[in-house]
Amino acid sequence: xxxxxxxxxxxxxGCSRFGERWxxxxxxxxxxxxxxxxxxxxxxxxxxxxxxxxxxxxxxSVGKSALPLANALRLRNIPVTRVENxxxxxxEALRGAVYAVxxxxxxxxxxxxxxxxxxxxxxxxxxxxxxxxxxxWRPNTSSPGSFAQLASAYSAEHRVKGEDLKRAMAHVSWKSxxxxxxxxxxxLRRAVEIDTILGAPMVAxxxxxxxCCGVSDGAACAIVTRPEIAREMxxxxxxxxxxxxxxxxxxxxxGHQGWxxxxxxxxxxxxxxxxxxxxxxxxxxEIDLMEVHDCFSITExxxxxxxxxxxxxxxWRAVLDGAFDRDGVTPCQIDGGLKxxxxxxxxxxxxxxxxxxxxxxxxxxxRQLPSPRLGLTHNxxxxxxxxxxxxxxxxxxx
Numbered sequence: 542x543x544x545x546x547x548x549x550x551x552x553x554x555g556c557s558r559f560g561e562r563w564x565x566x567x568x569x570x571x572x573x574x575x576x577x578x579x580x581x582x583x584x585x586x587x588x589x590x591x592x593x594x595x596x597x598x599x600x601x602s603v604g605k606s607a608l609p610l611a612n613a614l615r616l617r618n619i620p621v622t623r624v625e626n627x628x629x630x631x632x633e634a635l636r637g638a639v640y641a642v643x644x645x646x647x648x649x650x651x652x653x654x655x656x657x658x659x660x661x662x663x664x665x666x667x668x669x670x671x672x673x674x675x676x677x678w679r680p681n682t683s684s685p686g687s688f689a690q691l692a693s694a695y696s697a698e699h700r701v702k703g704e705d706l707k708r709a710m711a712h713v714s715w716k717s718x719x720x721x722x723x724x725x726x727x728x729l730r731r732a733v734e735i736d737t738i739l740g741a742p743m744v745a746x747x748x749x750x751x752x753c754c755g756v757s758d759g760a761a762c763a764i765v766t767r768p769e770i771a772r773e774m775x776x777x778x779x780x781x782x783x784x785x786x787x788x789x790x791x792x793x794x795x796g797h798q799g800w801x802x803x804x805x806x807x808x809x810x811x812x813x814x815x816x817x818x819x820x821x822x823x824x825x826x827e828i829d830l831m832e833v834h835d836c837f838s839i840t841e842x843x844x845x846x847x848x849x850x851x852x853x854x855x856x857w858r859a860v861l862d863g864a865f866d867r868d869g870v871t872p873c874q875i876d877g878g879l880k881x882x883x884x885x886x887x888x889x890x891x892x893x894x895x896x897x898x899x900x901x902x903x904x905x906x907x908r909q910l911p912s913p914r915l916g917l918t919h920n921x922x923x924x925x926x927x928x929x930x931x932x933x934x935x936x937x938x939x
Contacts, residue, residue: 544818545643547781547938550771551763553582556895559759559882560728567596567603567657568613570760574888575614575653582764583774586614589764590647592621595634595654597886599625602657610653627922628834629787630654631761631890632931638765639782648770653762656885660758684836685753687924689745692839694802696747699854707747709857710838711738714751714880716866717835721877723907728757728883752838757883761891763898768938780901783915783934784818786811795926805840805925808847811932812919816849819934821915824849825870828934829913830900832893834921835878841865844919845873848932867910875900875908890920890931897935 555577557570565573579585594610596603603609607621626633631654638650696706715735721727733751741750771779788807794800812824821827831848835841842860845851850871851859859865865873874880876896879889897916899905915936922929 544784545639546783546818546820547768548643549639549765549782550768550776550938551765551780551782551898551935552771552774552776553578553584553764554762554895554898555579555581556726556761556892557759558726559757559885559892561659562657562758563659565758567609567655567760570657570758571610571613571653571655574760574762578762578764584649584764587617588649589616589619589651590649591619591638591641592616592651592653593634593637594621594623595625595630595652595887595891596623596656597625597627597630598656598658603655626929628836628884628886629890629920629922629929629931630887631892632894632918632920632933633787633890634887635763635891635894635933636785636787636931638763639785642765642767649764649766651762651764652891653760654887654889654891655760656887657758658756658885682924683745684924685745685748687926688837688839689748690802691843691925692747695839695843698801698803701857703747706857707739709842709860710747710752711735712860713835713838713841714738717874717878717880720867720875720908721881724877724881727877727881728755729877729881748837748839754836754879755883757885759882759885759888759892761888761895763891763894777939778902779938780898780935781938783820783936784815785931785933786814786818787929787931788814789929790923790927792927802925804843805847805921805928805930807928807930808844808919808921811930812848815917815932815934819915819936821934828871828915828917830872830875830897830910831917831919832876832878832896833873833919834889835874835880836884836921840921841873841878848917848919872910875905875910890918893918893920894933894935901935901937
């Protein structure tokens with residue numbers, strides 16, 4: 542695989558504060574994220590050659606087309622493309638910008654994702670209009686329900702006792718809340734005790750309240766260029782994209798019994814492809830930190846196996862052993878993850894990359910890990926049976 546390894550550098554990133562941002566509209570959030578990225582990169586809006594704009598619930602957030610980004614930043618009539626790929630929308634925007642730079646179609650590109658959901662008044666994600674194709678496959682399911690099925694299938698396939706899996710899932714949430722408590726940009730900034738998590742009301746058996754991420758407002762963005770241009774800009778510490786892969790379900794998981802429901806098939810594929818593209822032989826030995834799509838605690842647990850950080854059927858043990866805690870073998874969700882940031886869909890994938898970027902540059906403040914060199918992001922959209930999964934590997938290039 543030739544891929545795009547080290548062909549694209551990230552020269553600036555920005556992230557708004559996530560939360561119930563009643564004082565802001567989507568344009569304010571975009572500006573908040575872009576101003577940070579612009580100052581970081583030393584790149585102004587007029588220096589951009591093209592932009593990719595990620596937003597999922599367009600009608601509930603900013604409206605259709607790429608106009609909202611072009612208007613908010615007063616871009617100089619450059620090409621702007623709006624993208625949407627379910628909950629992987631943020632990484633899809635990054636993929637568009639990265640591929641364009643890698644292909645030589647432009648020199649400097651922007652990827653920005655935003656979602657403004659709290660103003661809708663909806664307790665969970667807004668009810669969309671998926672059309673007949675989606676309704677034929679999942680006419681009466683919900684996100685908590687489909688991921689609860691993942692938990693049940695995992696427990697059955699690997700003969701994990703319900704109480705053991707429940708405690709492992711609680712540890713996932715406990716760890717993320719502990720990390721998020723020291724992140725000033727997180728939505729939820731309070732540590733939560735294990736017993737509180739275990740005793741929380743049930744949402745969809747076995748997922749309780751603290752096993753589910755919330756809904757937030759937020760934006761995040763990245764400015765990318767070629768490494769040689771980054772050096773011309775005066776950058777001495779250069780972060781490059783080592784890999785960026787996307788795997789999309791073709792219907793086989795939901796269509797027949799060849800898939801047992803205990804793992805995310807496309808998560809495995811995207812992970813394998815990304816690690817190969819990045820030249821990573823052993824994920825636990827070479828990846829220093831990761832941000833994964835913890836929409837539910839069981840998703841993070843299963844993802845540890847899908848990406849090769851735990852043996853199949855042993856992810857729950859690795860979680861309980863602290864392998865993914867701040868001081869573990871491979872820290873996961875060092876910023877608090879979706880669990881503490883919530884999930885403004887268009888922004889989440891770029892928010893993950895933002896934390897990895899900060900860590901690689903040694904700028905993460907109280908969250909800083911000792912000298913990381915490679916970080917991974919995992920962004921999942923859809924449900925276990927029908928999903929899109931994007932995996933990126935970022936690293937230092939000095």
